[in-house]
Amino acid sequence: MEPLKPVSPGARIALGAGFFAVFIAAWGVATYGGYVPPLFLASPGKTLLAGWSLLTEFGFLGDIAVTIWRVVGGFLIAAAVAVPLGLLMGAFKPIEAFFEPFLSFARYLPASAFIPLLILWAGVGEAQKLSVIVIGSVFQLVIMVAGVAGATRPDLVEAARTLGSGRLSILRRVVIPAAAPQIAETLRLVLGWAWTYVIVAELIGATSGIGHMIMDSQRLLDTGQMIFGIAVIGIIGLVTDLLFKAANRRLFPWAVL
Amino acid sequence: MSAKTLRIAGVTRTFPTQRRAAPTLALQPTDLSVAPGEFVAILGPSGCGKSTLLRIVAGLDRPTAGQVLLDGTAVAAPGPDRGMVFQSYTLFPWLTVEENIRYGLRERGLPEAQQAEIAARFIARTGLRGFEGHWPRQLSGGMQQRTALARALANDPEILLLDEPFGALDHQTRELMQELLLEIWEADRKTVLFVTHDIDEAIFLANRVLVMSARPGRIKAEVPVPLPYPRDWTMKTIPEFGTLKARLMGEIRDEVRKSLA
Ligand SMILES: Nc1ncnc2c1ncn2[C@@H]1O[C@H](COP(=O)(O)OP(=O)(O)OP(=O)(O)O)[C@@H](O)[C@H]1O
Numbered sequence: 060m061e062p063l064k065p066v067s068p069g070a071r072i073a074l075g076a077g078f079f080a081v082f083i084a085a086w087g088v089a090t091y092g093g094y095v096p097p098l099f100l101a102s103p104g105k106t107l108l109a110g111w112s113l114l115t116e117f118g119f120l121g122d123i124a125v126t127i128w129r130v131v132g133g134f135l136i137a138a139a140v141a142v143p144l145g146l147l148m149g150a151f152k153p154i155e156a157f158f159e160p161f162l163s164f165a166r167y168l169p170a171s172a173f174i175p176l177l178i179l180w181a182g183v184g185e186a187q188k189l190s191v192i193v194i195g196s197v198f199q200l201v202i203m204v205a206g207v208a209g210a211t212r213p214d215l216v217e218a219a220r221t222l223g224s225g226r227l228s229i230l231r232r233v234v235i236p237a238a239a240p241q242i243a244e245t246l247r248l249v250l251g252w253a254w255t256y257v258i259v260a261e262l263i264g265a266t267s268g269i270g271h272m273i274m275d276s277q278r279l280l281d282t283g284q285m286i287f288g289i290a291v292i293g294i295i296g297l298v299t300d301l302l303f304k305a306a307n308r309r310l311f312p313w314a315v316l
Numbered sequence: 317m318s319a320k321t322l323r324i325a326g327v328t329r330t331f332p333t334q335r336r337a338a339p340t341l342a343l344q345p346t347d348l349s350v351a352p353g354e355f356v357a358i359l360g361p362s363g364c365g366k367s368t369l370l371r372i373v374a375g376l377d378r379p380t381a382g383q384v385l386l387d388g389t390a391v392a393a394p395g396p397d398r399g400m401v402f403q404s405y406t407l408f409p410w411l412t413v414e415e416n417i418r419y420g421l422r423e424r425g426l427p428e429a430q431q432a433e434i435a436a437r438f439i440a441r442t443g444l445r446g447f448e449g450h451w452p453r454q455l456s457g458g459m460q461q462r463t464a465l466a467r468a469l470a471n472d473p474e475i476l477l478l479d480e481p482f483g484a485l486d487h488q489t490r491e492l493m494q495e496l497l498l499e500i501w502e503a504d505r506k507t508v509l510f511v512t513h514d515i516d517e518a519i520f521l522a523n524r525v526l527v528m529s530a531r532p533g534r535i536k537a538e539v540p541v542p543l544p545y546p547r548d549w550t551m552k553t554i555p556e557f558g559t560l561k562a563r564l565m566g567e568i569r570d571e572v573r574k575s576l577a
């Protein structure tokens with residue numbers, strides 16, 4: 060091991076998989092070894108069995124689909140608002156000065172605290188679920204996008220000006236392309252947060268979704284189902300993360316991410 | 317052949333106070349006239365206001381007093397009539413070499429075919445053939461600055477403003493770049509304002525060398541370079557070159573010493 064020396068792709072995958080193995084082994088030792096009572100923590104085998112019955116008998120795939128739909132929907136709404144606004148704020152300082160103080164206040168409002176209000180306003184339907192995700196992510200996203208856009212290298216902006224670019228052209232041809240890879244990274248991060256919000260939203264007043272299933276399992280004290288539900292979220296997160304990273308590499312081959 | 321006369325009239329720049337420190341006078345009232353097609357080198361110690369002067373001509377910075385006139389018209393903002401190559405690398409990292417060179421052409425809305433034709437011409441002239449599709453991060457420093465030069469030239473500016481464009485390059489690359497620039501200038505005779513702190517470079521390239529004083533900068537001496545064009549590297553070995561160099565060294569040594577004092 061040398062400081063900052065990169066690892067080969069093969070070694071990277073092996074090491075990454077290695078910790079999963081260690082983690083599952085430790086879980087197995089704790090449960091099969093009888094160190095933790097089954098009431099509190101199901102064993103890996105029990106969890107898989109519970110998952111199998113969830114998928115085949117209880118229509119869990121439908122819950123997964125509903126939850127993914129909510130996450131993607133809420134996330135897209137948040138991004139559609141936050142990315143343009145953030146870009147404008149980053150590029151034009153008066154716009155930033157106008158919104159920034161309010162956003163700095165709003166970003167600290169916990170999305171989960173809005174759930175009772177949102178149920179009052181929007182009922183327990185999809186609008187309420189989406190709202191929780193949007194409230195949870197949009198303010199953070201705007202601030203982060205504005206930060207990225209505002210960090211555009213000023214010498215590149217100046218170079219563009221000497222080449223004849225006006226204000227809008229600088230936004231379109233310099234600020235946006237310069238910020239794009241970082242914005243994509245930010246979106247990847249915030250999509251992860253959206254998953255936390257959707258589950259919170261589904262724990263209260265929902266009739267479908269992964270969160271709702273976890274809540275139901277708690278009533279039955281079925282830790283296997285609960286853990287399986289949580290693990291599914293993790294797996295979906297891992298997959299979207301990999302997809303996002305691959306897409307970013309293809310979209311921004313010029314960047315050294 | 318460019319046709320506009322550049323006149324710098326009483327241009328002064330003071331940078332405002334930062335946290336109770338005294339304001340910085342970067343540039344004392346400066347006057348300068350540059351005829352169409354002239355190659356003027358500005359020589360001066362670090363921090364004497366060379367970049368400040370060039371940025372004001374480019375329209376990127378505003379003078380505290382005085383003005384910059386192009387054929388009698390005051391410049392207030394940057395424009396494609398004044399192309400600039402910066403001290404730092406400023407290629408757009410998300411554009412390839414060719415796309416970087418086309419940047420200003422696209423801005424002007426030229427038809428694709430014409431953009432491609434102009435870009436190809438400057439790619440050839442700056443020796444970048446075979447690298448059209450490379451990203452800036454795949455290029456050496458010398459190639460990046462050649463691309464930056466091609467990008468500025470492709471726009472066909474009246475005046476070329478070069479702020480130590482070769483300052484970050486190694487000695488050999490630098491000399492090759494000087495010859496390349498000279499070749500281009502000898503063919504096009506564009507007005508050039510070239511900032512440097514390298515005396516050899518200034519004499520080798522320019523028809524006229526201006527020496528700036530230590531901060532606050534002003535033009536303290538003006539030295540014509542009566543060496544004929546076309547020039548090549550052998551020029552650096554002739555006695556006249558040595559005489560000019562000795563004179564400029566004398567001028568600049570005092571200033572560097574002052575800037576360190
Ligand atoms: N934006 C600014 N704010 C405050 N002071 C500045 C600013 N830009 C330049 N200065 C000051 O003005 C003086 C001249 O700066 P300038 O960059 O023009 O020097 P230079 O001759 O180009 O130096 P170098 O050869 O190192 O590039 C310096 O003392 C610098 O500290």
Ligand SMILES: [Mg+2]
Nearest residue numbers: 366367368403
């Ligand atoms: Mg400088």
